[in-house]
Amino acid sequence: QVQLVESGGGLVQPGGSLRLSCATSGFSFSGYWMYWVRQAPGKGLEWVSVINTGGGMTRYADSVKGRFTISRDNAKNTLFLQMNSLKSEDTAVYYCARDRNVFDYGRRWNSPPQRDDYWGQGTQVTVSS
Numbered sequence: 204q205v206q207l208v209e210s211g212g213g214l215v216q217p218g219g220s221l222r223l224s225c226a227t228s229g230f231s232f233s234g235y236w237m238y239w240v241r242q243a244p245g246k247g248l249e250w251v252s253v254i255n256t257g258g259g260m261t262r263y264a265d266s267v268k269g270r271f272t273i274s275r276d277n278a279k280n281t282l283f284l285q286m287n288s289l290k291s292e293d294t295a296v297y298y299c300a301r302d303r304n305v306f307d308y309g310r311r312w313n314s315p316p317q318r319d320d321y322w323g324q325g326t327q328v329t330v331s332s
Contacts, residue, residue, distance in 0.1 A: 205229040205321060207299050212326030219330070225282040225299030225323060235278035236302045236309040240282045240316045241295035241328075248316035251297070252284065253309050262312060263288045266292070294314050296325040 211223040211294050223239070239251040252263045252273040274287040282299050300322040302311060 207301065207321070207323035209297060209299055209323045209326040212297060212328045214329045214331065215289055216332050217290060217330055220285070220287045221289065221328060223271055223284040223286065223297055223326060227280045227282070230301070232280040234305045236283045236307065237275060238300040238311060239273060239297060240300055241297045242293070243295040250312055253312045254282070255309065291330050295328050296327050298325045299323045319332060
């Protein structure tokens with residue numbers, strides 16, 4: 204059974220940092236491109252970042268570029284999102300997700316986010332003073 208479990212969210216002041224983790228099981232983590240996606244209050248889902256299987260290729264939404272860093276540890280089956288210089292507009296529920304199929308190679312990035320069995324349950328990030 205595919206499982207993705209996010210952690211590391213919380214309340215942080217503007218300008219602060221948080222590191223999100225996504226622990227995975229039930230599939231061959233190293234074979235899949237992985238994503239972070241978020242949903243701010245009252246807004247739709249937004250792709251935040253994507254990383255390829257080896258970690259050498261990444262992409263970011265313009266809204267987080269230069270502030271967020273995605274990474275992965277294939278030995279520990281875990282995905283990370285380092286978030287620095289946080290702003291109030293980063294307040295959202297953050298989800299990790301994987302490609303539906305091993306040969307999709309990050310295809311989901313080019314389509315609107317859609318929740319399915321390959322998403323976690325999310326972790327809340329609140330940026331407020």
